[in-house]
Amino acid sequence: MIKINNLQARVEDKEILKGINLEVNPGEIHAIMGPNGSGKSTLSSVIAGREDYEVTGGSIDFEGEDLMDLDPEERAHKGIFLSFQYPVEIPGVTVSNFIKTAINESRKGRGEEPMKAREMLAKMREKTALLEMDKSYLSRSLNEGFSGGEKKRNEIFQMAMLEPKLAILDETDSGLDIDALRIVAGGVNKLRTADNAVVVITHYQRLLDYIKPDFVHVLFNGKIVKSGGPELAHELEEKGYDWIKAENA
Amino acid sequence: MSDEILDEITASDYKYGFTTDIESDTVPPGLNEDVIRLISEKKNEPQWMLDWRLDAYKTWLAMVEPEWHNVTYTKPDFQAVSYYSAPKQKKELDSLDEVDPELLRTFERLGISLDEQKRLSGVAMDVVVDSVSVATTFKKTLAEKGIIFCSMSEAIQEHSELVRKHLGTVIPKRDNFYAALNSAVFTDGSFCYIPKGVRCPMELSTYFRINEANTGQFERTLVIADEGSYVSYLEGCTAPSRDENQLHAAVVELVAMDNAEIKYSTVQNWYPGDAEGKGGVFNFVTKRGICERNAKISWTQVETGSAVTWKYPSCILKGDNSIGEFYSVAVTNNYQQADTGTKMIHLGKNTKSTIISKGISAGKSHNSYRGLVRVGARAENARNFSQCDSLLMGDQCGAHTFPYIEAQHPTAQIEHEATTSKIGEDQIFYCNQRGIGTEEAIALIVNGYCKDVLNQLPMEFAVEAQKLLEVSLEGSVG
Amino acid sequence: MTDLAQDLLSSFVVAEPQLNGSRNLGVVHLRKEALDRFEAQGFPTTRDEEWKYTNLKPVLKHDYRILLKGDDAVSFADIKSYLLSDLDTYKLVFINGKYSSWLSDSTHQEFDVCTFAAALNKYPDIIAEYLGKGAPKGETFVDLNTAFADDGAFIRVKANQTVDKPIEILYLTTNENGPAFSQVRNLIIAEQNAEVQLLERHQNIGDQPSFTNFVSEVFAARDARVSYYKVQNDSDEATLVDNTHVVQKEQSNVHVGTYTFGGKLVRNNLHFYSAGERAESHMDGITIIGDGQTVDHHTLVDHQEPNCYSRELYKGIYLGKSHGIFNGKVMVRQKAQKTNAFQQNDNILLSDKAKVDTKPQLEIFADDVRCSHGCTIGQLDRNALFYLRSRGIPKREAEGLMTYAFAADALEYVKIPQLEKRLNRVIAEKLGINLEFAL
Numbered sequence A: 001m002i003k004i005n006n007l008q009a010r011v012e013d014k015e016i017l018k019g020i021n022l023e024v025n026p027g028e029i030h031a032i033m034g035p036n037g038s039g040k041s042t043l044s045s046v047i048a049g050r051e052d053y054e055v056t057g058g059s060i061d062f063e064g065e066d067l068m069d070l071d072p073e074e075r076a077h078k079g080i081f082l083s084f085q086y087p088v089e090i091p092g093v094t095v096s097n098f099i100k101t102a103i104n105e106s107r108k109g110r111g112e113e114p115m116k117a118r119e120m121l122a123k124m125r126e127k128t129a130l131l132e133m134d135k136s137y138l139s140r141s142l143n144e145g146f147s148g149g150e151k152k153r154n155e156i157f158q159m160a161m162l163e164p165k166l167a168i169l170d171e172t173d174s175g176l177d178i179d180a181l182r183i184v185a186g187g188v189n190k191l192r193t194a195d196n197a198v199v200v201i202t203h204y205q206r207l208l209d210y211i212k213p214d215f216v217h218v219l220f221n222g223k224i225v226k227s228g229g230p231e232l233a234h235e236l237e238e239k240g241y242d243w244i245k246a247e248n249a
Numbered sequence B: 001m002s003d004e005i006l007d008e009i010t011a012s013d014y015k016y017g018f019t020t021d022i023e024s025d026t027v028p029p030g031l032n033e034d035v036i037r038l039i040s041e042k043k044n045e046p047q048w049m050l051d052w053r054l055d056a057y058k059t060w061l062a063m064v065e066p067e068w069h070n071v072t073y074t075k076p077d078f079q080a081v082s083y084y085s086a087p088k089q090k091k092e093l094d095s096l097d098e099v100d101p102e103l104l105r106t107f108e109r110l111g112i113s114l115d116e117q118k119r120l121s122g123v124a125m126d127v128v129v130d131s132v133s134v135a136t137t138f139k140k141t142l143a144e145k146g147i148i149f150c151s152m153s154e155a156i157q158e159h160s161e162l163v164r165k166h167l168g169t170v171i172p173k174r175d176n177f178y179a180a181l182n183s184a185v186f187t188d189g190s191f192c193y194i195p196k197g198v199r200c201p202m203e204l205s206t207y208f209r210i211n212e213a214n215t216g217q218f219e220r221t222l223v224i225a226d227e228g229s230y231v232s233y234l235e236g237c238t239a240p241s242r243d244e245n246q247l248h249a250a251v252v253e254l255v256a257m258d259n260a261e262i263k264y265s266t267v268q269n270w271y272p273g274d275a276e277g278k279g280g281v282f283n284f285v286t287k288r289g290i291c292e293r294n295a296k297i298s299w300t301q302v303e304t305g306s307a308v309t310w311k312y313p314s315c316i317l318k319g320d321n322s323i324g325e326f327y328s329v330a331v332t333n334n335y336q337q338a339d340t341g342t343k344m345i346h347l348g349k350n351t352k353s354t355i356i357s358k359g360i361s362a363g364k365s366h367n368s369y370r371g372l373v374r375v376g377a378r379a380e381n382a383r384n385f386s387q388c389d390s391l392l393m394g395d396q397c398g399a400h401t402f403p404y405i406e407a408q409h410p411t412a413q414i415e416h417e418a419t420t421s422k423i424g425e426d427q428i429f430y431c432n433q434r435g436i437g438t439e440e441a442i443a444l445i446v447n448g449y450c451k452d453v454l455n456q457l458p459m460e461f462a463v464e465a466q467k468l469l470e471v472s473l474e475g476s477v478g
Numbered sequence C: 001m002t003d004l005a006q007d008l009l010s011s012f013v014v015a016e017p018q019l020n021g022s023r024n025l026g027v028v029h030l031r032k033e034a035l036d037r038f039e040a041q042g043f044p045t046t047r048d049e050e051w052k053y054t055n056l057k058p059v060l061k062h063d064y065r066i067l068l069k070g071d072d073a074v075s076f077a078d079i080k081s082y083l084l085s086d087l088d089t090y091k092l093v094f095i096n097g098k099y100s101s102w103l104s105d106s107t108h109q110e111f112d113v114c115t116f117a118a119a120l121n122k123y124p125d126i127i128a129e130y131l132g133k134g135a136p137k138g139e140t141f142v143d144l145n146t147a148f149a150d151d152g153a154f155i156r157v158k159a160n161q162t163v164d165k166p167i168e169i170l171y172l173t174t175n176e177n178g179p180a181f182s183q184v185r186n187l188i189i190a191e192q193n194a195e196v197q198l199l200e201r202h203q204n205i206g207d208q209p210s211f212t213n214f215v216s217e218v219f220a221a222r223d224a225r226v227s228y229y230k231v232q233n234d235s236d237e238a239t240l241v242d243n244t245h246v247v248q249k250e251q252s253n254v255h256v257g258t259y260t261f262g263g264k265l266v267r268n269n270l271h272f273y274s275a276g277e278r279a280e281s282h283m284d285g286i287t288i289i290g291d292g293q294t295v296d297h298h299t300l301v302d303h304q305e306p307n308c309y310s311r312e313l314y315k316g317i318y319l320g321k322s323h324g325i326f327n328g329k330v331m332v333r334q335k336a337q338k339t340n341a342f343q344q345n346d347n348i349l350l351s352d353k354a355k356v357d358t359k360p361q362l363e364i365f366a367d368d369v370r371c372s373h374g375c376t377i378g379q380l381d382r383n384a385l386f387y388l389r390s391r392g393i394p395k396r397e398a399e400g401l402m403t404y405a406f407a408a409d410a411l412e413y414v415k416i417p418q419l420e421k422r423l424n425r426v427i428a429e430k431l432g433i434n435l436e437f438a439l
């Protein structure tokens, strides 16, 4: 589905990604772990097309198409979704209005008709129920005054509404209490099909107890320095990152 | 209203510094007493009306065009204005094919029906018949409740005493340069009277009024809400009217008697000039309302049009427990300039006022908030809250905030806040990531920013106002 | 044109040859041009937007003496109470605009703490470089001062130097011979990475009216740090127009605190020009005045360069028949991206004859900035008052305590403990509260 080849990126003069290789196929779940500042959020932003980062080398193919020249919204239309580590507040814009606009713009981008109001409503009802959210959420200003956990849950709600092919969840578990974690992870699992894929960025095993990865990668200093199966996550949980740092010093 | 209070409001110490330069040649040959007599005669007006106009004219002659506001423009040539031909007959077009295609495109974006498009662009058809019939239907419903809603000309004929009693009581002839000019030469406008205890069952809109489309540059509106009554009044058209008129100097007076409430909403969308700043309407409007005991006046405005706007819808909170509100969105783009705000004059006890102003500047435009909150020496327990926010888009525009706050009573509680911000790149990226393009994202964010004001508008109006914001900010992101 | 303006103009001819610097052609020119501008403008009236709320007529009408003489009769005992007696400081004392060497304690050692008059003669290059470069031409009081000012404080701190103790500047007016009109001037230069603390006071010691037209130009070079405190607690007959103009370069940090309790009419024109990146500007003030007093704070922060910060906090408490005015303008020029400007003006009216006019202004020409202003007029927080009383504190004490706390909020940046203590005492006195209790 997505094929990242020797990807390098920087901000101003600072090299952040120094040659990332990663391939994700439909139906797979990948976990990316790594110490703070290693470049995990940068990688997800670059995939989503954030212009603050300058791509200095390598390529990203999505379903056989080069992503580099596409605007962020075009990538979204193709089915790439990023759950932000720090979701952004937009005062005065309600969650429902926002998601309605997002869905219909994506449809327009794909040459489809806007979604019927009734269908939209039904879908919102269904997905709020899935994530055990109160419907009053929908009429609140987007992320404004939301607690950390509410923001993350709202990200997954939007993912549920948009039904992306590739979802990248950047530290979606941080800020969630145990119950919320279970609900959010349950939601992600229910949204899984053989055709879509998930990349989870996390520090903790506990999320991976719910969302079981097929592959685990360790990102360190702008490179994937280790890949393995679910057992790698356990090993990291036990030993921390020091041995990775030592190995790559 | 007693003279004393009028003096207090119009006294020379509050004029934002009306000053300087008497230009001796500003007396326009295009306007003289004979012209005014002619207007009055053509309209078959009673003698008192003519005298009133002439008096206003004399006052105007001695006045100077104000210069204190934060706008620059070439002063209108009052000589070039044809006052006596006021209700200008627009050239009638035979079909929509003759209408400027750009205008039609805008209509489409605003979702305006074909018939409506024809009416707005002045295509001759059964529109007049339509609106007459619409108007008559509504008139009947209104008449049953004793509500008077008609043109100012008609009111002067049919309800002479009512007009005479209230005209110029809120905005005296000498109030300011444009108000004086308007008082001398106004050609038409709306008149509205809601009897005691009546709640007007529908939103009154200039849309339903006969002749409205051709009301001249000097519009005069008077709304009187008698004791305990309620009315919501909508003004303006929600499509860009490519009016040839350069100068609009309207006057709107509101009278809210004891326990009455008036809600006055405006969507102003006159031609702003082109992207290079050529053309466009000068919108110099005086709007003011007076509140008697327990009365409430609420002004809501969405200002997106005009090349130059100069406008301060105000409330005189004369009666105890009266309430004034001002909700405003002003958008300027390209070379537009807006200097707008409000005055809240607290005279009675326990009076309350709220000001919410959202200014948005883009392009090379300038957007100023100018407001006055005054708590008089007898206004025990007056309360005011003001929030004035500016949003800048690009580094070629300017945002200015000039609040004046004057308190003369120890129990006054006044709070004023102002902030300046821009649309965050992270906000735009977030929207992009969810599939929303940049232009659409800006519209969304701007609408959110203006929500507190848009929420005050009646439903249909709010939707159109939202679209209007989008259209006026089009192309403002580089 | 007022009589006073007329008098000033005609006495210039007499005064000019006697003024310090009269052999310096540049200065002579400066004075002449300034006088011409003053002649064209005269004194402002309430028709001028900047003077809309402050009427000078009543204080301009006196028959002031313009060319003042020094007064030898003043002894240290007379002025002791106006100085921070419990602190070692450099002292510059001027009487009727003339330097009093026996009351002063100046230095030329590592830094110059001396007089404007001396500088006019001694440092022509510095005068040419700085004089009149901070205070804008065309401001009528500045022009008038430029024409007449003969003496005042001259302080120059060379690069990387820190002045070892605060500098106290005291301007006295004695007026046995009738009303006095005095014009004095500071020139303060902090060179690169220099540091200095200043304390300034104008005092009328007589029972006749006095009018002081004062200009202070402050230049803070790169990385310089200046703390400048103005204690305004003059007699009931004194009028002060204080024009302080601060020019800041990269990373400099300047704080001006203005504490106003006395005087008949005090007008502070305090302007900051933020002309270097990452400059920091602080200004705060406390005003507590009563019957017959008017205090007008006119501030301007002109952000000209990117990444600067400004903070402004003015508190006012008005008793009796007093009149408070605040006009604060924050200007952010097109180039000054990433400016962070904050302004707050809070007022409490404690009498039904008191009056407050406030006009905070923002003028923004750059889009990537954070600017806010806020202003409040009101009373003490009823909930907090109730809270205190429910803890057994009587109403009067509770009110005093809260009013005190309201004002003292603006003392946070005072770096001289002795001054802070003294200000606390004045505030407590003015509010009639028992300080032991409040602290």
Ligand SMILES: Nc1ncnc2c1ncn2[C@@H]1O[C@H](COP(=O)(O)OP(=O)(O)O)[C@@H](O)[C@H]1O
Pocket (backbone or CB within 6 Å): A011, A014, A016, A034, A035, A036, A037, A038, A039, A040, A041, A042, A043, A052
């Ligand atoms: N916009 C940016 N400007 C400057 N530095 C950045 C920017 N984004 C990320 N960085 C730097 O790049 C490194 C990687 O950051 P990030 O991708 O957020 O790491 P992670 O998500 O793994 O904690 C960090 O050192 C961070 O400070």
Ligand SMILES: [Mg+2]
Pocket (backbone or CB within 6 Å): A040, A041, A042, A085, A170, A171
């Ligand atoms: Mg991260």
